Amino acid sequence: MGKISVRFFARYAELAGCTWSHVNVDTPTTVAAVIARVREVFPGTQAMPATPLAALNQRQVKLDAPVTEGDEVALLPPLSGG
Amino acid sequence: MGKISVRFFARYAELAGCTWSHVNVDTPTTVAAVIARVREVFPGTQAMPATPLAALNQRQVKLDAPVTEGDEVALLPPLSGG
Amino acid sequence: MHLTRDPLDVGDLLAEVQSPERGGTCVFLGTVRNDAGVTSIDYSAYESMAVEEIERILAEARERWPRSRVMLQHRLGVIPVGEASIAIAAAAPHRDEAFAACRYAIEEVKKRLPVWKKELRGDGSEQWVEAHDHR
């Protein structure tokens, strides 16, 4: 089992009731698997879209991106900066 | 004969030795005819190109534009504003 | 420095990008609009990633327009209608490069910056903005 940092922003932080946490998953794994675990641990996040935007270690990635212990996965609502 | 105001700018003013004058020409006439008369009255302006940029009453015009008494013809070096 | 909670100052950005060999400068300002009862917008960000993303965008602009210099500041927190949330300044020897680099920066910001808006309305209601706007 590996520990993965998880961060929630904007509306997703409201859904999770949390901005920064971690989940334990079998590593190596993928962003998609981390998100599946997140939906179990934070049931409010089941309201996120099926394939939310995600960042791995501060870069946007596809959901099949590989994740190892100590990585940071962030769940990003649709971007609206500027 | 009609009196036409003539204005010279930038390098053309240096060639004419003058910034504001007038010429007398048979009117109605054209900008080209005014310029031909200018070349006689201000010999330095013979160094202007054969077909200089010209404005008639503060708008750029072609050299065949009609000119009548009281009009203002301006001779404009290549524009370089901005 | 790329992210601030203070009002943005165009003069500061200009001072950072202009120089005697750069004759053209293009600035973009995005300001909070009074859409449908909006009185202010609360901007939040994934701050550490946003800073890195801004630096990546500026580096890309410099790679594409090597003689240009681009700076960008995004304001966070509650911003009232009429005040700027983003300011970009791009200077270059010629205006084509300045316009292109400035435009590139704002388009990439809209696509990539992990920043979110919550609209605050005069009636006390709040709403997350979850679609790209076209400002």
Added chain:
Amino acid sequence: MHLTRDPLDVGDLLAEVQSPERGGTCVFLGTVRNDAGVTSIDYSAYESMAVEEIERILAEARERWPRSRVMLQHRLGVIPVGEASIAIAAAAPHRDEAFAACRYAIEEVKKRLPVWKKELRGDGSEQWVEAHDHR
């Protein structure tokens, strides 16, 4: 007001074009470059025609982008390297219109404004600029 012998002030132009419904603002500044020993440029104009031409250009921009507001100031006289000879500000509800209106104004200025430059060099020499530059 469109022509001045004083340093240009971007803040003044911004104040004239921005409003709560205009969320995007694009500014262009043209500044004197230190080309080949140039220390300053003496700008002169057919002033009455230049004012009319600027008003025509601004009216055209408003016709093409009706929700935009564009202002333009051209400085005349001797302008040292690094200082602005022209400033244009265009604000609109969305950034596409702001960029387009600002770009339109500077391109038309370059084509149509009866303004001339004499470059002044450090060695005391002077030279009329008689080709379009591409700044």
